[in-house]
Amino acid sequence: MATVTRKIGLSLGADICWPICYENILEHLKLAVPWQGDTVGIEVERVTIEPFDLRQPCKYDVVLDRLTHWYHTSREWIKKSIVMDGLYVLNNPWAVQSMEKHTSYAAMMHLGMPIPETWMVPPKAYDVTPDHAPTLKKYAKLFDLGTVGNRIGYPLFMKPYDGGGWRAVSRIGDEATLRKKYEESGKTVMHLQAAVNPFDSFVRCIGLGPQTHLVKYDPDAPLHDRYTQATNFVSEDEATLLRDTCLTINAFFGWDFNSCESLRKDGTWYPIDFANPCPDSQVTSLHRHFPWMVKANLKWSIFCAVTKKPFRKNLDWEPFYKIAAERDRPYREKLSAYAAVAAERFETARFEAFCATHLAHLDEVAWEFFGTQTAKSAFRDKVTALYPKHEVEQFTELFWNRVQAWRADERGAKVGA
Numbered sequence: 001m002a003t004v005t006r007k008i009g010l011s012l013g014a015d016i017c018w019p020i021c022y023e024n025i026l027e028h029l030k031l032a033v034p035w036q037g038d039t040v041g042i043e044v045e046r047v048t049i050e051p052f053d054l055r056q057p058c059k060y061d062v063v064l065d066r067l068t069h070w071y072h073t074s075r076e077w078i079k080k081s082i083v084m085d086g087l088y089v090l091n092n093p094w095a096v097q098s099m100e101k102h103t104s105y106a107a108m109m110h111l112g113m114p115i116p117e118t119w120m121v122p123p124k125a126y127d128v129t130p131d132h133a134p135t136l137k138k139y140a141k142l143f144d145l146g147t148v149g150n151r152i153g154y155p156l157f158m159k160p161y162d163g164g165g166w167r168a169v170s171r172i173g174d175e176a177t178l179r180k181k182y183e184e185s186g187k188t189v190m191h192l193q194a195a196v197n198p199f200d201s202f203v204r205c206i207g208l209g210p211q212t213h214l215v216k217y218d219p220d221a222p223l224h225d226r227y228t229q230a231t232n233f234v235s236e237d238e239a240t241l242l243r244d245t246c247l248t249i250n251a252f253f254g255w256d257f258n259s260c261e262s263l264r265k266d267g268t269w270y271p272i273d274f275a276n277p278c279p280d281s282q283v284t285s286l287h288r289h290f291p292w293m294v295k296a297n298l299k300w301s302i303f304c305a306v307t308k309k310p311f312r313k314n315l316d317w318e319p320f321y322k323i324a325a326e327r328d329r330p331y332r333e334k335l336s337a338y339a340a341v342a343a344e345r346f347e348t349a350r351f352e353a354f355c356a357t358h359l360a361h362l363d364e365v366a367w368e369f370f371g372t373q374t375a376k377s378a379f380r381d382k383v384t385a386l387y388p389k390h391e392v393e394q395f396t397e398l399f400w401n402r403v404q405a406w407r408a409d410e411r412g413a414k415v416g417a
């Protein structure tokens with residue numbers, strides 16, 4: 001029986017608060033997991049950026065990646081480490097790179113999800129290259145934007161086909177505004193999407209491996225209040241629908257960590273944005289939901305590292321397409337079947353058994369940690385990076401108090417149980 005260490009790497013960008021919490025809780029866990037004859041410990045380290053030999057080995061078993069959607073040296077290092085060294089990474093870098101919002105809409109429409117009607121329109125402007133003029137002259141059909149707008153109906157949303165971060169998203173109420181916004185859209189390739197209007201509820205489902213967390217969302221609130229503190233805002237059946245939707249999307253695209261936005265109108269939940277493979281992880285947006293995210297991240301990455309979960313190098317969409325092709329099967333049954341494929345890929349049952357056996361103390365350790373000055377100072381660091389100086393104390397207190405309210409509710413739930 002050997003004592004072995006698995007290494008988890010954090011590939012970070014502007015993240016400040018969650019890595020500090022992740023590292024501290026991991027240390028307090030003092031893991032020594034009996035696993036297949038060995039005793040397994042876990043070390044965590046921040047991944048640095050440096051030249052690398054493609055043939056050099058990778059010292060990590062798992063990497064939590066927050067950087068590679070915009071920092072490509074790290075992205076290519078991660079890719080080489082997957083194909084050469086057996087690295088497990090959250091998320092699949094090829095899927096992050098190539099599966100835009102557009103593909104995610106199209107694929108999930110095919111699986112039967114009620115995505116609002118969505119059109120793509122050629123861009124208003126182009127970078128001038130020698131081939132552009134002859135190509136467009138020969139093949140680009142003149143089109144009437146007003147006709148497309150009328151087909152979809154108003155209000156509609158114009159947003160980049162590869163969107164993220166609310167960039168260039170506009171809500172458009174009439175044809176004149178549509179024409180104006182299109183004129184202004186420049187080289188960006190846009191979608192026009194029917195608005196879910198009016199909606200009576202907006203939920204974000206965060207998925208991390210097989211774990212999910214539902215948050216009621218208020219898009220009109222200031223940033224620190226968009227993830228609301230509401231509880232019990234959907235029925236059990238709706239919760240299952242939203243969780244199965246998120247897990248299906250995540251398993252389909254190889255995104256272990258992703259969030260899915262859905263809006264409810266007349267009792268139907270419409271997914272409208274679910275290509276978010278680097279979800280918001282900051283205490284300044286998540287506040288009372290922040291501990292869930294840190295704990296879920298720990299549980300999933302420790303499970304993957306200890307068990308040496310193999311990284312799926314191919315996305316393998318066939319099982320989903322097979323279910324989609326069952327013509328007479330109602331959508332809810334199909335969704336359950338998709339979610340069963342996701343449960344297989346995320347090894348849900350094995351993961352839950354692993355957590356119950358080896359990480360039974362994690363919730364308590366994290367609960368204690370989120371009451372410490374170390375946690376508070378991590379929150380303050382993040383607030384300092386985002387807010388003007390005179391608001392730092394006020395907002396540090398706000399987020400701290402929300403996390404303490406979560407702690408009190410957790411304790412209450414345990415005492416009441």
Ligand SMILES: Nc1ncnc2c1ncn2[C@@H]1O[C@H](COP(=O)(O)OP(=O)(O)OP(=O)(O)O)[C@@H](O)[C@H]1O
Pocket residue numbers: 116157159163164165166167169193194195196197219261263272273276
């Ligand atoms: N079809 C729609 N119906 C109603 N509201 C919509 C629709 N599409 C987008 N919105 C609103 O616009 C916001 C931004 O759109 P979307 O989420 O698609 O863009 P994004 O750039 O990916 O945003 P983020 O990065 O914040 O997730 C949504 O959170 C929602 O409030």
Ligand SMILES: [Mg+2]
Pocket residue numbers: 261273
């Ligand atoms: Mg969004």
